[in-house]
Amino acid sequence: MSEERFDRLEGMMSQLITMLGNMHKAINGMQTTLDGMQTRMDGMQTTMDGMQTTMDGMQTTMDGMQTVQIEHGKKFDAIDLRLDNLETKLDKMETKLDKMETKNDLRHHEVLNQIKRLEKDQDFIWEKAVRNE
Numbered sequence: 001m002s003e004e005r006f007d008r009l010e011g012m013m014s015q016l017i018t019m020l021g022n023m024h025k026a027i028n029g030m031q032t033t034l035d036g037m038q039t040r041m042d043g044m045q046t047t048m049d050g051m052q053t054t055m056d057g058m059q060t061t062m063d064g065m066q067t068v069q070i071e072h073g074k075k076f077d078a079i080d081l082r083l084d085n086l087e088t089k090l091d092k093m094e095t096k097l098d099k100m101e102t103k104n105d106l107r108h109h110e111v112l113n114q115i116k117r118l119e120k121d122q123d124f125i126w127e128k129a130v131r132n133e
Helices: 002-132
Strands: none
Touching: none
16 A cells, blocks of 8 residues: 555656646746847837937927027018008108199199289280380
8 A cells, every 4th residue: 555655646746846847837938928028128118218319309309490480470570560660651751742742733833823924914015015016
């Protein structure tokens, strides 16, 4: 009976050793998988760092563009103000020109009337001179 027990014990021990070996293989496989995952994660982290650097560069570029846009806005505002001033001056000049044209028309009519009066006076004087001769 003892030999039977030893055989059973030996079989159980053999089975335990086999199970332990299988577990060791499984653990080694998992460790290899974990190492691969760690390598991939490191690669992903490097990629993310690169993307972050790119995004930082894009943000800097956008900030620069925004600054340029603000500067252009200020320049456009200054140009708009200058155009408004020019339009105001032009309106004033048009008003002055209209007044000058009105005055010139009035003077022209006065001069024409004066010339007509002088012509009538001259005609009258000539008629009188012809009658007196």
